[in-house]
Amino acid sequence: xxxxxxxxxxxxxxxxxxxxxxxxxxxxxxxxxxxxxxxxxxxxxxxxxxxxxxxxxxxxxxxxxxxxxxxxxxxxxxxxxxxxxxxxxxxxxxxxxxxxxxxxxxxxxxxxxxxxxxxxxxxxxxxxxxxxxxxxxxxxxxxxxxxxxxxxxxxxxxxxxxxxxxxxxxxxxxxxxxxxxxxxxxxxxxxxxxxxxxxxxxxxxxxxxxxxxxxxxxxxxxxxxxxxxxxxxxxxxxxxxxxxxxxxxxxxxxxxxxxxxxxxxxxxxxxxxxxxxxxxxxxxxxxxxxxxxxxxxxx
Numbered sequence: 001x002x003x004x005x006x007x008x009x010x011x012x013x014x015x016x017x018x019x020x021x022x023x024x025x026x027x028x029x030x031x032x033x034x035x036x037x038x039x040x041x042x043x044x045x046x047x048x049x050x051x052x053x054x055x056x057x058x059x060x061x062x063x064x065x066x067x068x069x070x071x072x073x074x075x076x077x078x079x080x081x082x083x084x085x086x087x088x089x090x091x092x093x094x095x096x097x098x099x100x101x102x103x104x105x106x107x108x109x110x111x112x113x114x115x116x117x118x119x120x121x122x123x124x125x126x127x128x129x130x131x132x133x134x135x136x137x138x139x140x141x142x143x144x145x146x147x148x149x150x151x152x153x154x155x156x157x158x159x160x161x162x163x164x165x166x167x168x169x170x171x172x173x174x175x176x177x178x179x180x181x182x183x184x185x186x187x188x189x190x191x192x193x194x195x196x197x198x199x200x201x202x203x204x205x206x207x208x209x210x211x212x213x214x215x216x217x218x219x220x221x222x223x224x225x226x227x228x229x230x231x232x233x234x235x236x237x238x239x240x241x242x243x244x245x246x247x248x249x250x251x252x253x254x255x256x257x258x259x260x261x262x263x264x265x266x267x268x269x270x271x272x273x274x275x276x277x278x279x280x281x282x283x284x285x286x287x288x289x290x291x292x293x294x295x296x297x298x299x
Contacts, residue, residue: 003031003045005054012051013072015283023072027054031070034104038097040068046112050214053077057109065109066096076216077103079145083192083217091134092194092212093203110211114204121233125250128202128229129257131210132194139192139219148193148220149184155275156180162278169278172296176274179267183221188261193218193225199232223260227268230254234291244298251299270299 005027013024031054035042039061046055046067053071060066071077084095089108097106116124116131139145156177163173194201195216205211218224230250237243251269255262277292 003028003035003042003054003056006045006047006049008048008051009054016074018074021072027070030102030104031056031068034068034070034102038068038106040066042068053214055112057112060096067093067107067109067112069105069107071103071105073103075103076146077105079217080215081105082140082144083215086140086192087135087137089207089211090137091131091208092215093205094207107213108205108211110203110205110213112203115200116202116210117199117233121236124199125229125232125254126257127210128197128199128232129226129254131202131212132197132225132229133258135194135197135212135215136191136222136225139190143192143219145192145217145219147190148218148224149187151195151218152180152184152224152271152275158282159275159278162282166278166281169274169281169293172274172293173278176271176296180271183223183264183267183271188221188264190219191222193220193222195225196228197225198228221264222258223255223264224268224272226254226258226260226265227272230265230269231273231292231295234295238291238294243295247295247298266299270296273299 005024010024035058040058043057043059046057049055052075053069056068058066058068081095084092085098093110094108095105096108116127119127159173159177163170194212195218196214197212201214202210202212230247237247240246251266252262255265273292273296277289277296280292281289
């Protein structure tokens with residue numbers, strides 16, 4: 001069977017690939033080796049799939065359905081492995097294979113085409129928030145995960161460089177960087193966070209109704225993790241005449257439901273929206289950038 005990466009993955013990784021990176025070109029062969037090593041039967045490649053990994057729906061030798069996920073080193077698959085092992089299936093997909101494997105993860109099979117985005121918006125936010133709460137645990141001792149301060153520090157440097165080249169975004173960038181500086185200077189108790197949580201990262205399962213997938217784990221305050229959820233379905237928010245008011249209500253509701261400081265949630269939502277918008281603008285995704293920066297302006 002051919003293991004050609006979906007075009008969505010090719011486009012996304014193409015935006016961030018360092019010069020000379022050959023991971024995509026080598027992926028079909030690497031996938032074949034990973035399948036053969038585990039004696040898996042491949043059913044199909046998940047399409048459109050994610051933006052940072054190839055996902056294969058497989059069966060193990062005993063017929064158990066599973067997922068084989070292959071990701072490049074820059075997607076930090078070993079950090080994902082460590083986080084999933086620490087969560088142990090509580091709120092997140094179960095890791096089926098404990099041994100490191102060259103960027104390959106063997107995971108519990110969920111329903112890959114059914115996320116909480118299939119629910120009405122209010123119900124989707126409720127279920128997603130409940131799932132996220134279960135993931136906020138003490139990080140393992142001597143953790144090797146990146147911290148929120150370190151990750152956003154790298155992002156802040158890229159944002160400053162973009163603002164210097166693109167004065168149009170400079171005011172929002174300055175506001176977002178100011179918010180980040182205040183937030184990291186007075187951060188509350190740190191937890192292990194999903195890192196890239198949103199509705200599409202919560203899939204239907206068998207042992208639990210909803211489970212999180214695809215973490216890019218980080219250690220820091222819970223408001224950082226919740227911030228990405230605030231802007232879910234941003235296209236609908238922008239298209240609505242009451243989008244700005246809805247966004248502010250969403251910040252308040254999510255903060256109260258998960259015992260997160262509302263001002264800190266607003267600050268991280270601003271930073272993450274501006275960072276994503278500036279990055280989208282930098283790589284030529286003009287429409288995405290417009291939506292995100294308009295959303296950020298409401299905060």
